[in-house]
Amino acid sequence: MKNLLPYCALLFVLSCSPTKLRFERPVNTTSRPISIQDKKQFAYPESDVVFSNDFDGARLNGVIQENDSTYRLRITPENIPINNSAYYAFKIKSTKAQNLYLQFDYPPPYTHRYVPKINRGNGWTVAAGEFINTIDGRTQLKLTKVSGTVLVSAQELQNSGHVAQWAEAQQAKNSMIDFKSIGESTLGRPIWVMDIQQGNAKGKPVIVFFTRQHPPEVTGYLAFKAFMEELLSKTDLSDDFFDQYHILAFPLVNPDGVDLGHWRHNAGGVDTNRDWSKYRQPETRAIVKYIEKTLRKEKANLVLGLDFHSTWYDVFYTNKERQSTPFPNFLDQWFSALEARIPNYKVNEKASNSTQPVSKGWLLYGHNAVGVTYEIGDETPRDSIQLIGQTSAKALMEILVEEKQ
Numbered sequence: 001m002k003n004l005l006p007y008c009a010l011l012f013v014l015s016c017s018p019t020k021l022r023f024e025r026p027v028n029t030t031s032r033p034i035s036i037q038d039k040k041q042f043a044y045p046e047s048d049v050v051f052s053n054d055f056d057g058a059r060l061n062g063v064i065q066e067n068d069s070t071y072r073l074r075i076t077p078e079n080i081p082i083n084n085s086a087y088y089a090f091k092i093k094s095t096k097a098q099n100l101y102l103q104f105d106y107p108p109p110y111t112h113r114y115v116p117k118i119n120r121g122n123g124w125t126v127a128a129g130e131f132i133n134t135i136d137g138r139t140q141l142k143l144t145k146v147s148g149t150v151l152v153s154a155q156e157l158q159n160s161g162h163v164a165q166w167a168e169a170q171q172a173k174n175s176m177i178d179f180k181s182i183g184e185s186t187l188g189r190p191i192w193v194m195d196i197q198q199g200n201a202k203g204k205p206v207i208v209f210f211t212r213q214h215p216p217e218v219t220g221y222l223a224f225k226a227f228m229e230e231l232l233s234k235t236d237l238s239d240d241f242f243d244q245y246h247i248l249a250f251p252l253v254n255p256d257g258v259d260l261g262h263w264r265h266n267a268g269g270v271d272t273n274r275d276w277s278k279y280r281q282p283e284t285r286a287i288v289k290y291i292e293k294t295l296r297k298e299k300a301n302l303v304l305g306l307d308f309h310s311t312w313y314d315v316f317y318t319n320k321e322r323q324s325t326p327f328p329n330f331l332d333q334w335f336s337a338l339e340a341r342i343p344n345y346k347v348n349e350k351a352s353n354s355t356q357p358v359s360k361g362w363l364l365y366g367h368n369a370v371g372v373t374y375e376i377g378d379e380t381p382r383d384s385i386q387l388i389g390q391t392s393a394k395a396l397m398e399i400l401v402e403e404k405q
Ligand SMILES: [Zn+2]
Pocket: 213, 214, 217, 309, 310
């Protein structure tokens, strides 16, 4: 009996480590340094203007006053190299109504990407064309009649507090949802899951949803929210769907990156969507461990996963290989349904088998599951995002409920 102990301990360790995968083009996802932005107020009392980055999800690294009404705003990434997702978010306060000119200043080669979203305390608006121009190669935003507090952000601010509030509201309406922390990020923020099941989970196929691996990709998160709300709509279809499938939704994969106002990476300075083979980062490790533990406990298979992101335009990145998955025809049926139901909508699909360790590849190579990177355009109108999110959820439930019968 004594001699068996080390063997059991080894078995225990093995069974708890997530299964590592090999990809054609591996990526080194060992943590690298990031520069932390100073949280502060940039005050210009003579002009009655204060800028601040003192909130979760803010990004403003420096301010230079050019004249009474013009300010140059320095926005820098957490580390380099990094792709051009020049995210910013800050507050401006003034007690008198005044016009301000804000120039966005990024280190080369980075350029302005996101059309400013503005919140004067009564919801978000998109800065209109007449208020944006270019001065000395820098994008300039004209803000008229600034009084009180105005929030200016690359995308609608959605930090960890907003995500928790939304998930808790869903849980309060729906007893199927177990919203909980399954681990911690580098800086100690919770990694959340919404574990959603009804009845007996034994042997039930598992479906996973991820979002916010990349902090500025708020439009993907907005689609995720609309998608989840449709799944949780308590219709007969939704009831049938949850009778047959067990859902694990991860509403904020990269909480440090989101709250630090990062352009792309986590607090380890790493793109978590290149870490789906070795799980060197705490976020991917906690998530994969939780999924694998659930599959073992319920003797279930992972059959499908969607990872919600944003890019320049709407696109679904899919795997070419489908025959080995449980639903070889799912994507064709799903995309046809979207085109049939959304007016003037053409699905933009790009199919290729992942060569780098991204979630879509992990779903296919690790689990033979259908994997999709569900990308929404940065500036896709918000009502369209709502419609695409809802319609894609409804069609997914219809196709998958049908498949099982
Ligand atoms: Zn992304």
